[in-house]
Amino acid sequence: MNEMDDFGAGPGPDEWRDGPERFEPTRAQYEAATEWLVRLRETEQSTNRAFEEWKAKDPAHEFAFAEAEAMFAASARPSQDAAQHYHRHWRPLWRPYWRQVRRQRMWRYAGLAIAASLVLFLALPMFAALRYLGADAATGAGETRVLRLADGSRVTLNSASAIDLDLTPTHRHVRLIGGEAYFEVAKDPAHPFTVDAGNAAVRVLGTRFNIRMDGDQSVVSVTEGRVRTAAARRPDGAIVLTAGQEALVSARGVQRRAMNAFVASAWRRHEIAFQQAPLRAVVDELDRYRRAPIYIANQALVNHRVTGIFATDDPEEAVRILKENLGFESVTLPTGQTFLY
Numbered sequence: 001m002n003e004m005d006d007f008g009a010g011p012g013p014d015e016w017r018d019g020p021e022r023f024e025p026t027r028a029q030y031e032a033a034t035e036w037l038v039r040l041r042e043t044e045q046s047t048n049r050a051f052e053e054w055k056a057k058d059p060a061h062e063f064a065f066a067e068a069e070a071m072f073a074a075s076a077r078p079s080q081d082a083a084q085h086y087h088r089h090w091r092p093l094w095r096p097y098w099r100q101v102r103r104q105r106m107w108r109y110a111g112l113a114i115a116a117s118l119v120l121f122l123a124l125p126m127f128a129a130l131r132y133l134g135a136d137a138a139t140g141a142g143e144t145r146v147l148r149l150a151d152g153s154r155v156t157l158n159s160a161s162a163i164d165l166d167l168t169p170t171h172r173h174v175r176l177i178g179g180e181a182y183f184e185v186a187k188d189p190a191h192p193f194t195v196d197a198g199n200a201a202v203r204v205l206g207t208r209f210n211i212r213m214d215g216d217q218s219v220v221s222v223t224e225g226r227v228r229t230a231a232a233r234r235p236d237g238a239i240v241l242t243a244g245q246e247a248l249v250s251a252r253g254v255q256r257r258a259m260n261a262f263v264a265s266a267w268r269r270h271e272i273a274f275q276q277a278p279l280r281a282v283v284d285e286l287d288r289y290r291r292a293p294i295y296i297a298n299q300a301l302v303n304h305r306v307t308g309i310f311a312t313d314d315p316e317e318a319v320r321i322l323k324e325n326l327g328f329e330s331v332t333l334p335t336g337q338t339f340l341y
Contacts, residue, residue: 032299033064135162135177142289142313144267152186153193158212158267159288159312179288180212182268196232200249203228209241210264214284221246221264229254270312279304279326283340289315292336301328301340 055062139157147155161179176197185193187206195202197211200218207225222241230238246259266273283294310318332338
């Protein structure tokens with residue numbers, strides 16, 4: 001395609017407006033569309049028989065492929081032009097079924113379209129701050145920050161994290177809005193230190209522990225002392241963690257498990273460590289340290305196991321090492337998004 005405004009053959013913009021009533025691509029269809037887009041561009045072919053057969057199997061395939069092309073088209077432009085292109089061409093197509101996506105909470109299914117809309121925000125240097133608007137303290141991609149609290153406690157924020165602080169002479173409470181934080185809590189038996197982190201509710205007197213938020217679940221890891229941990233909506237199921245233990249907390253409850261102290265503390269050494277972790281989890285972690293996300297276009301790669309240590313100050317080097325060891329290829333757009341295939 002010579003012009004990025006041209007979304008390719010097939011139905012025009014007005015025909016796509018019918019949205020979810022006619023086409024409801026699944027997550028697998030979106031990911032397959034992305035894989036086709038990368039393959040076609042790498043080989044510089046406009047069509048091939050297998051691709052045409054795939055499109056013909058389901059109208060949703062062509063719809064998903066059009067979305068992938070729209071995302072690439074917008075991403076390849078300078079930021080201001082990309083924003084204008086998004087508002088003029090992409091937003092009207094997405095609006096009819098955006099309401100349904102929100103209602104069904106299918107954020108991951110809509111990943112490609114969301115990536116297209118994020119092009120608008122990539123032009124804004126305050127994107128990280130906007131994400132955590134109203135937080136008392138926040139960090140951007142690749143940044144860590146140490147907070148010294150009035151009670152003598154110390155909180156270290158990991159990359160892309162945010163926190164609200166509510167400390168008074170009578171109570172000590174903080175809310176981890178997103179990301180990860182390490183807490184070194186000053187002892188004060190008269191005033192417990194409490195933390196809310198998504199589905200997790202933590203209560204301590206004086207100890208050291210880590211909380212990491214991952215989507216709708218959180219991991220609480222204890223390095224010193226005792227930490228009372230519960231699911232926010234199921235306080236009766238609270239458990240007490242001791243040094244060397246951690247818990248996975250979700251809406252369903254709390255699950256105690258042994259802690260890998262080396263992996264859990266790696267980020268405080270400016271490293272990320274993995275032990276037989278699936279590539280999808282590795283990519284999610286690398287995204288914390290990049291200004292633009294990584295997408296796995298080839299689903300055969302998703303569950304490849306990874307063991308290794310990478311420096312957080314050079315996530316691109318981590319991608320290069322993974323490519324060498326796992327044998328995949330990658331393409332990076334001008335705006336920084338990287339696709340693995």
